[in-house]
Amino acid sequence: xxxxxxxxxxxxxxxxxxxxxxxxxxxxxxxxxxxxxxxxxxxxxxxxxxxxxxxxxxxxxxxxxxxxxxxxxxxxxxxxxxxxxxxxxxxxxxxxxxxxxxxxxxxxxxxxxxxxxxxxxxxxxxxxxxxxxxxxxxxxxxxxxxxxxxxxxxxxxxxxxxxxxxxxxxxxxxxxxxxxxxxxxxxxxxxxxxxxx
Amino acid sequence: xxxxxxxxxxxxxxxxxxxxxxxxxxxxxxxxxxxxxxxxxxxxxxxxxxxxxxxxxxxxxxxxxxxxxxxxxxxxxxxxxxxxxxxxxxxxxxxxxxxxxxxxxxxxxxxxxxxxxxxxxxxxxxxxxxxxxxxxxxxxxxxxxxxxxxxxxxxxxxxxxxxxxxxxxxxxxxxxxxxxxxxxxxxxxxxxxxxxx
Numbered sequence: 001x002x003x004x005x006x007x008x009x010x011x012x013x014x015x016x017x018x019x020x021x022x023x024x025x026x027x028x029x030x031x032x033x034x035x036x037x038x039x040x041x042x043x044x045x046x047x048x049x050x051x052x053x054x055x056x057x058x059x060x061x062x063x064x065x066x067x068x069x070x071x072x073x074x075x076x077x078x079x080x081x082x083x084x085x086x087x088x089x090x091x092x093x094x095x096x097x098x099x100x101x102x103x104x105x106x107x108x109x110x111x112x113x114x115x116x117x118x119x120x121x122x123x124x125x126x127x128x129x130x131x132x133x134x135x136x137x138x139x140x141x142x143x144x145x146x147x148x149x150x151x152x153x154x155x156x157x158x159x160x161x162x163x164x165x166x167x168x169x170x171x172x173x174x175x176x177x178x179x180x181x182x183x184x185x186x187x188x189x190x191x192x193x194x195x196x197x
Numbered sequence: 198x199x200x201x202x203x204x205x206x207x208x209x210x211x212x213x214x215x216x217x218x219x220x221x222x223x224x225x226x227x228x229x230x231x232x233x234x235x236x237x238x239x240x241x242x243x244x245x246x247x248x249x250x251x252x253x254x255x256x257x258x259x260x261x262x263x264x265x266x267x268x269x270x271x272x273x274x275x276x277x278x279x280x281x282x283x284x285x286x287x288x289x290x291x292x293x294x295x296x297x298x299x300x301x302x303x304x305x306x307x308x309x310x311x312x313x314x315x316x317x318x319x320x321x322x323x324x325x326x327x328x329x330x331x332x333x334x335x336x337x338x339x340x341x342x343x344x345x346x347x348x349x350x351x352x353x354x355x356x357x358x359x360x361x362x363x364x365x366x367x368x369x370x371x372x373x374x375x376x377x378x379x380x381x382x383x384x385x386x387x388x389x390x391x392x393x394x
Contacts, residue, residue: 003296006333010294023385030381030392034237038373039229043244044237047270050247051240052391054273073244076251097207099200124391136203156392173381176235184227184370188220194249194321195227195353 029156030173035164038178045126045158057123060084060116065129071197106138120152131161141165226353227370232361235375242323242355254320257281262326268394303335317349328358338362
């Protein structure tokens, strides 16, 4: 490609991007859903959290599923002053096989979540792996949708999980589907610190 | 669902997961590609970086495309002691429209990247938005593939960008495709600090 053609191509792209920027004028918090079976949903939420904290915003995380190990993200973020990090009461649902205990833990986590959604001090809230709560019937989506709709106008929320409940999808501003095209795990590589947890 | 059915279902899931874990035994660094047009690729890389740093690992980031503003992720991570953060020389390619200057900046960034890929001290390296370098012909994928293949065995690398060069896809361990199902920007919401940058 000639330099001139390149310059024309880039100018055209710039015009398209500038036009889009001019049309997007609303300033408010957004609801972002990260769904699908691919790797990178929770880490994407934590990366956005870093971005938000970098701008001096106050954040909160509720992890609705607790792994067996202390995660790198928890170790990294837990001391951060402008951030609350909550982990739901016990291990993976398929580790515990106790429905009653799971429901209790989910309800307790939701009680904390509801409080955050009423507090205008929080600019970004992450509900990590929340979708399992709906899938297994531990939480009802309706009160969650109501609380999300009534949250402070500038507050953004990110919800992650493989299968997202339909009522949440209806009110979301942004939905990204992370698809698994290939995964090292299926190639025989062990889950490892710093990558998977 | 009865409690007994639930317990059986969870036990079955646990067996499947445990079986997979038992079969994945190799311990080595992985090459992860995050591609597609959806929101969340770079933030996913930065979230994984937080995870890795949380385990005391040493990391590095090269951002191959520089925005017009100082990003939240840069503000958040730049002071972190165990991490190097490099930003390629100048603004968005479609902002500059100068092919020669872009190629120079890309080559300089690649020189830094190549050094990192030879240094066993780094456990996780992020090449953010690198895919544009191949798309616009600023970098040739072949030497990049060669350097990736010769990197220290325990070193993991994450490369992000919309369209990924084919030679990189051939050697990747994990590929996630982030698809845009909905985006607040198209709904008229302005790009905002803490979410988009």
